[in-house]
Amino acid sequence: MNDNKNRYCVIMCGGVGSRFWPYSRTALPKQFIDFFGTGRSLLQMAVDRIKGIVPEENIILMTNAQYAGIIAQQLPQLRPEQILLEPARRGTAPCIAWSAWHIKALNPDAKIMVAPSDHLILKTDEYGECVTRAFEFVEDNDVLATMGIKPNRPETGYGYIQVGDHLHGDFMKVKTFTEKPSEELARVFIDTGEFFWNSGMFFWSADAIIRAMRDTAPDIAAIFDGISDYGTAAEAEAIAGAYPRCRNISIDYAVMEKAPNVCVECVDFGWSDLGTWGSLYDNSEKNDQGNATQGCKALLFNSSNNIVSVKGDKVVVASGLNDYIVADVDDALLIVPRNEEQKIRIYVNEAKTKFGDKYI
Amino acid sequence: MNDNKNRYCVIMCGGVGSRFWPYSRTALPKQFIDFFGTGRSLLQMAVDRIKGIVPEENIILMTNAQYAGIIAQQLPQLRPEQILLEPARRGTAPCIAWSAWHIKALNPDAKIMVAPSDHLILKTDEYGECVTRAFEFVEDNDVLATMGIKPNRPETGYGYIQVGDHLHGDFMKVKTFTEKPSEELARVFIDTGEFFWNSGMFFWSADAIIRAMRDTAPDIAAIFDGISDYGTAAEAEAIAGAYPRCRNISIDYAVMEKAPNVCVECVDFGWSDLGTWGSLYDNSEKNDQGNATQGCKALLFNSSNNIVSVKGDKVVVASGLNDYIVADVDDALLIVPRNEEQKIRIYVNEAKTKFGDKYI
Numbered sequence: 001m002n003d004n005k006n007r008y009c010v011i012m013c014g015g016v017g018s019r020f021w022p023y024s025r026t027a028l029p030k031q032f033i034d035f036f037g038t039g040r041s042l043l044q045m046a047v048d049r050i051k052g053i054v055p056e057e058n059i060i061l062m063t064n065a066q067y068a069g070i071i072a073q074q075l076p077q078l079r080p081e082q083i084l085l086e087p088a089r090r091g092t093a094p095c096i097a098w099s100a101w102h103i104k105a106l107n108p109d110a111k112i113m114v115a116p117s118d119h120l121i122l123k124t125d126e127y128g129e130c131v132t133r134a135f136e137f138v139e140d141n142d143v144l145a146t147m148g149i150k151p152n153r154p155e156t157g158y159g160y161i162q163v164g165d166h167l168h169g170d171f172m173k174v175k176t177f178t179e180k181p182s183e184e185l186a187r188v189f190i191d192t193g194e195f196f197w198n199s200g201m202f203f204w205s206a207d208a209i210i211r212a213m214r215d216t217a218p219d220i221a222a223i224f225d226g227i228s229d230y231g232t233a234a235e236a237e238a239i240a241g242a243y244p245r246c247r248n249i250s251i252d253y254a255v256m257e258k259a260p261n262v263c264v265e266c267v268d269f270g271w272s273d274l275g276t277w278g279s280l281y282d283n284s285e286k287n288d289q290g291n292a293t294q295g296c297k298a299l300l301f302n303s304s305n306n307i308v309s310v311k312g313d314k315v316v317v318a319s320g321l322n323d324y325i326v327a328d329v330d331d332a333l334l335i336v337p338r339n340e341e342q343k344i345r346i347y348v349n350e351a352k353t354k355f356g357d358k359y360i
Numbered sequence: 361m362n363d364n365k366n367r368y369c370v371i372m373c374g375g376v377g378s379r380f381w382p383y384s385r386t387a388l389p390k391q392f393i394d395f396f397g398t399g400r401s402l403l404q405m406a407v408d409r410i411k412g413i414v415p416e417e418n419i420i421l422m423t424n425a426q427y428a429g430i431i432a433q434q435l436p437q438l439r440p441e442q443i444l445l446e447p448a449r450r451g452t453a454p455c456i457a458w459s460a461w462h463i464k465a466l467n468p469d470a471k472i473m474v475a476p477s478d479h480l481i482l483k484t485d486e487y488g489e490c491v492t493r494a495f496e497f498v499e500d501n502d503v504l505a506t507m508g509i510k511p512n513r514p515e516t517g518y519g520y521i522q523v524g525d526h527l528h529g530d531f532m533k534v535k536t537f538t539e540k541p542s543e544e545l546a547r548v549f550i551d552t553g554e555f556f557w558n559s560g561m562f563f564w565s566a567d568a569i570i571r572a573m574r575d576t577a578p579d580i581a582a583i584f585d586g587i588s589d590y591g592t593a594a595e596a597e598a599i600a601g602a603y604p605r606c607r608n609i610s611i612d613y614a615v616m617e618k619a620p621n622v623c624v625e626c627v628d629f630g631w632s633d634l635g636t637w638g639s640l641y642d643n644s645e646k647n648d649q650g651n652a653t654q655g656c657k658a659l660l661f662n663s664s665n666n667i668v669s670v671k672g673d674k675v676v677v678a679s680g681l682n683d684y685i686v687a688d689v690d691d692a693l694l695i696v697p698r699n700e701e702q703k704i705r706i707y708v709n710e711a712k713t714k715f716g717d718k719y720i
Contacts, residue, residue, distance in 0.1 A: 021677075022677075297714075297715045299707065299710055299711050299714060299715075301696075301703075310693065312691070313691060314690075314691045314693060314719075315382075315691065315692045315693070315711055315719040316692075316693045316694075316695070317381075317382075317692075317693070317695075317696070317704075317708065317711050318693075318694070318695040318696065319695070319696040319697060319703070320697045320700065321695060324680075326693075326695065328688070328693055330674075331672070331673060331675065332675045332676075333670065333674060333675070333676045333677070333678075333686075333688055333693070334676075334677050335676070335677075335679070335681060335686065335695065336661075336677070336678060336679040337679060337680040340679050340680065343679070344677075347659065347661060347677050348677065350659060351659050351675055351677050354659060355659075359657070359674075359675040
């Protein structure tokens with residue numbers, strides 16, 4: 001085991017996962033669910049994957065206060081000070097900023113990996129090697145590194161990273177970050193070989209990300225520079241006052257698209273963003289008609305390319321459904337075309353307005 | 361009150377209602393369900409409608425043994441001898457034959473109305489008048505009378521009766537009974553003005569139906585002629601041995617299409633066969649998009665002409681559904697096009713084979 005005491009892993013697990021409703025509920029978002037029935041939630045798997053690479057005491061969870069109880073239950077080995085409770089939802093930039101200022105106060109030499117808690121990774125050995133190389137690269141170079149996943153299909157649900165000059169090994173300069181493309185454009189991306197999926201995983205030194213924040217998002221940096229209580233009992237109260245003043249913005253918009261020293265490690269370890277029903281469909285076993293029934297008791301007639309997911313012991317009989325998501329959980333039923341999965345968030349918000357929080 | 365002691369009403373309530381799955385379940389078919397949330401089941405409403413016209417002690421329920429408990433609960437005023445338990449499912453002809461032989465033994469002058477238990481009737485006053493006229497007509501004439509409903513649309517889910525010569529008042533000779541027509545043919549039916557919906561309600565004297573049975577279905581008549589214990593404690597045992605020997609056949613095929621003295625009372629009292637989802641859709645309030653949501657918490661986007669029915673406190677979010685039935689009850693979910701409702705029975709049977717009885 002190499003000396004890894006300066007390595008930290010920040011796992012973001014405060015999202016509500018509304019695009020995965022009704023499985024993902026505000027009270028129990030998808031990262032806390034044992035999605036594949038393996039006995040481990042997505043968050044537990046994220047911790048399992050990293051704990052041989054980063055000392056367990058250097059794992060920091062960023063989450064919302066309402067999930068503190070669930071996390072204590074799922075990860076009893078973590079000490080309370082490893083769990084930072086965001087007092088408001090402000091997107092990934094303020095969340096990552098807090099983690100950086102906090103960790104820098106604990107260890108000025110810290111190198112930080114930032115990881116979402118709701119991804120699926122199939123080849124964990126290769127993942128471990130890639131993560132280790134990324135830590136080594138940011139230990140040796142003053143860069144903000146992201147992981148780009150080699151695409152295996154023209155996916156329209158992910159953002160893409162276009163790579164530029166070669167740096168070292170699998171590390172390349174970033175030419176551009178792109179929004180989710182149309183299918184036509186996604187095909188072009190694949191054909192060029194220059195585009196990789198934006199995984200939302202990042203590596204940097206505490207110093208490098210703080211400097212980049214001061215440069216590209218000075219308003220947010222100023223808020224965290226104004227706090228001197230990191231790592232003390234007074235930190236939570238200071239954050240409670242300061243954090244809500246941050247604007248709501250993602251780390252991609254706030255920093256990655258603006259900083260000059262951004263690079264990407266091009267990897268391929270069987271990754272999927274389980275952020276959407278479509279990605280679950282892609283990762284599920286399908287029958288000859290392309291129906292993924294998640295092991296539930298479903299009988300589908302004249303139906304193809306659907307994902308059917310039903311909680312509990314329940315029979316589904318359907319006919320004439322093509323390319324749909326059917327998801328049934330207790331007091332909520334969702335039936336939408338797979339190509340509308342980006343709208344689920346909007347639909348669910350309307351349902352929340354109309355019927356109340358309890359179903360969402 | 362006129363002297364009505366010879367009037368009997370046979371209510372058939374032994375069906376499993378598989379076309380109305382998953383609301384209608386083998387353990388609790390639709391006739392026992394409080395469908396409209398009025399506090400009365402369809403069967404209770406059928407009894408309520410008739411009890412001012414026929415003495416309550418002359419109401420006879422024909423049902424399956426497994427429903428004896430439900431009936432005792434829903435209709436505690438009926439004596440056990442008013443409930444005849446069919447030892448096997450054999451269609452309407454054997455069921456009606458048993459009722460006729462049984463009632464004839466109780467009262468040789470009996471006039472009998474046969475009614476399904478799962479119909480919706482909106483104008484109960486007019487219904488009562490039509491029923492009374494039908495009793496009077498079969499008291500005065502040696503006929504087998506059925507009720508034909510004036511059609512208000514080219515419904516393809518019902519059989520039709522073509523009327524012939526006028527007899528008296530609203531009573532006409534029957535020219536033909538027809539199967540469920542195509543939509544094109546149904547339109548022709550409506551345009552001619554000669555076709556009425558076959559309601560499945562019948563009126564006759566015990567004598568007339570027994571004579572007709574001996575003539576048109578002698579094998580069935582012979583089985584019931586072979587029993588001499590009607591109205592005694594030995595009846596059930598005799599039926600248990602004899603009834604299963606009857607072939608499975610409807611009263612329409614066995615008698616009505618063959619007997620020479622068949623007539624129809626042409627009526628219009630807001631009738632619907634609640635045998636199918638389509639008929640429930642027709643009888644439900646709809647929004648501007650033609651969606652009938654049965655008062656449930658449904659939010660439908662880009663969707664029209666659906667019927668959504670969900671039991672319990674549950675939210676439905678759907679998109680891109682047109683002309684569908686969505687029905688969710690506890691451990692069963694049905695999603696099929698409305699124009700496939702005649703196939704639901706087949707689908708449900710397959711589900712029974714595949715997943716077992718408990719969901720059906």
